[in-house]
Amino acid sequence: xxSVTQLDSHxxxxxxxxxxxxxxxxxxxxxxxxxxxQHPNKGLQLLxxxxxxxxxxxxxxxxxxxFKKSETSxxxxxxxxxxxxxxxxxxxxxxxxxxNNLFFGTGTRLTVIP
Amino acid sequence: DxxxxxxxxxxxxxxxxxxxxxxxxxxxDLSVYWYQQSLDQGLQFLIQYYNGEERAxxxxxxxxxxxxxxxxxxxLNLSSLELGDSALYFCAxxxxxxGYTFGSGTRLTVV
Numbered sequence: 675x676x677s678v679t680q681l682d683s684h685x686x687x688x689x690x691x692x693x694x695x696x697x698x699x700x701x702x703x704x705x706x707x708x709x710x711x712q713h714p715n716k717g718l719q720l721l722x723x724x725x726x727x728x729x730x731x732x733x734x735x736x737x738x739x740x741f742k743k744s745e746t747s748x749x750x751x752x753x754x755x756x757x758x759x760x761x762x763x764x765x766x767x768x769x770x771x772x773x774n775n776l777f778f779g780t781g782t783r784l785t786v787i788p
Numbered sequence: 789d790x791x792x793x794x795x796x797x798x799x800x801x802x803x804x805x806x807x808x809x810x811x812x813x814x815x816x817d818l819s820v821y822w823y824q825q826s827l828d829q830g831l832q833f834l835i836q837y838y839n840g841e842e843r844a845x846x847x848x849x850x851x852x853x854x855x856x857x858x859x860x861x862x863x864l865n866l867s868s869l870e871l872g873d874s875a876l877y878f879c880a881x882x883x884x885x886x887g888y889t890f891g892s893g894t895r896l897t898v899v
Contacts, residue, residue: 708887708888710890716892717790717878717890717891717892717893718878718880718890719790719890720887720888720889723887764831775821775833775836775844775846776821776823776833776880776888777833778823778830778831778832780830781830781831
């Protein structure tokens with residue numbers, strides 16, 4: 675069965691400092707992993723995805739994530755936080771050999787302090 | 789604009805009523821997924837359709853049903869509504885092997 679665990683429900687950083695949002699996954703098959711962002715009262719936007727190509731994935735808005743199979747992790751990072759990064763972030767796993775469903779983590783709320 | 793269109797954006801209705809949420813997928817995407825986002829349950833997968841056929845079911849209540857039409861748009865029907873059904877309902881579409889594109893959601897409030 676597939677699942678993800680987002681280790682922090684809330685992360686607070688100062689503007690201009692690095693961001694680290696942690697995600698561990700569990701999957702019976704070769705997983706595909708995604709990070710989505712949800713701004714207040716908005717829909718879900720895809721930040722980046724891992725689908726068994728390069729383990730370091732670059733996404734939009736300067737975000738990137740590294741797939742580490744040995745650690746079953748897919749942490750999201752950004753070198754320098756911007757005020758506009760304040761949002762809810764979801765780590766997502768899916769099994770493309772199965773029903774193609776997305777399994778969402780519980781989300782991490784990122785606060786950026788001016 | 790993500791390319792996935794959901795209507796209406798907001799819906800307020802009374803308990804016991806029935807509502808229909810509509811989703812138009814991104815052009816060319818055959819798969820449509822419905823998700824429910826609530827404060828206590830987070831984001832939950834409800835149901836998936838692929839080219840008009842039901843492909844997978846998640847945590848969908850028997851009071852809820854969905855269908856996908858020949859033009860690939862989908863409708864989610866929620867009946868005998870309860871206060872606990874108040875949530876944000878998202879539709880997503882995908883083409884196999886690509887990411888999932890979400891609509892902006894329908895916020896349902898049951899009073």
